[in-house]
Amino acid sequence: MLLNISQLTQHYGSALALDGVSFGVEKDSCTAILGRNGAGKTTLLQTLVGVMPATSGTILLDGQDVTTAPSHKRARRGLGYVPQGREIFSDLSVGQNIEIVLRNHRVSEPDTLRDEIVSLFPVLGEMWTRRGGDLSGGQQQQLAIGRALASRPKVLILDEPTEGIQPSIVQAIEDAIRDLKGRMAILLVEQYYEFALSVADDYVVLDRGRVVKSGRGASMDADDVAALLTV
Template sequence: MMLVVEGISAYYGRAHILADVGLSVARGEVLALLGRNGAGKSTTLKSIIGLVPPAAGSVRFEEREIASRPSYEIARLGLGYVPEERRIFSELTVLENLEVGRQKPRPGVPEWTPERLFAIFPNLAEMRNRPGGQMSGGEQQMLTIARTLMGNPSLVLLDEPSEGLAPKIVEQMAETLKALKQEGLTLILSEQNLHFARLVADRATIIEKGRIRFTGTMAELMADDDARTAYLTV
């Protein structure tokens, strides 16, 4: 397994957000972390990347323990993070946003340059000198992913990549993620949108009220009506 999360807990102040959360993903695989609003999906991803350091438990990335290390060190090991709120540097141009994400090439991992990214995200190529703040939501979402890829990650965590996007852009996003999988990247995406997850994910883990409720292949999930109605339907 490339990433193994075991028994992590996380708090915001006194509020207990995650309890004994565990998940794992193999190299080259796409894992969907599913759950309703507020179930703990974002916090799980933030715990892995070190933005919300877990209070207990372990996170092993390529056999290395990374729990409670600072996030810049975790990122430098090849773990990319695409935040939910996009968090584009609105004052910086597209090219400058990419520059912030740039890290040294990593052996055995696809190496990204702005030109290679523009091939995958043709929209961005047309606005390379535009400030991030003057882009549409969909374009910003693409830029966030491109920015993270500039760090040449081997595993990318995507927090609700389809949220707030027009249906057409959502399809485009699914194609993009499949293309990244083709490149050999491993992905974990948190999602509320089962339809979107089905388009890209191999396996699924369901979280509900901070606890893991289901783990299996996408096909198993689609066969399990009870799990879907209990934890996913609103």
């Protein structure tokens, strides 16, 4: 197991947001995290990558305990994070957004990786010298994914990457995720059931901070997962 999450708990004040969440992610496999609004999906990803410390529980990455490691160390150990709402550097150019990560992570063969990112999202090459803030929302999302890839992650963690994005770019992002699948582990928070069904090797459904169902992606229909997601 590449990523092993055990009995993870998180709270905001007195409210429990994650309540004993456990699951594992195999090397190079894609796990979809599903659940209604407010289920705790973003909280789970933020706790995994170290935006806030876990209240309790453990996170093992490649056998190493990263539960209390600062977020930059988790990134260095292989967690690449694309937050909900993107958070690119809007005053830097597209190229600088990516170069900073290539340099900080001292990846081997940065030129090859840069080429791979641009061939995955050609628009980033076309907009290379433009300010990040000048890109459309969908282009910024592609940049956010490209930037996460620039750390050569072992686990690419995506929080609703197609939320609020124009349909033509949704397609490009879904194609990119399909393309990346099998080359690294992917942890995908996704509100579109159909897309999750089409890419997930495994799924986990959260409700009120608990895992209420999990299984193989291919059995999502048989498991009646859709019924758990309707309001």
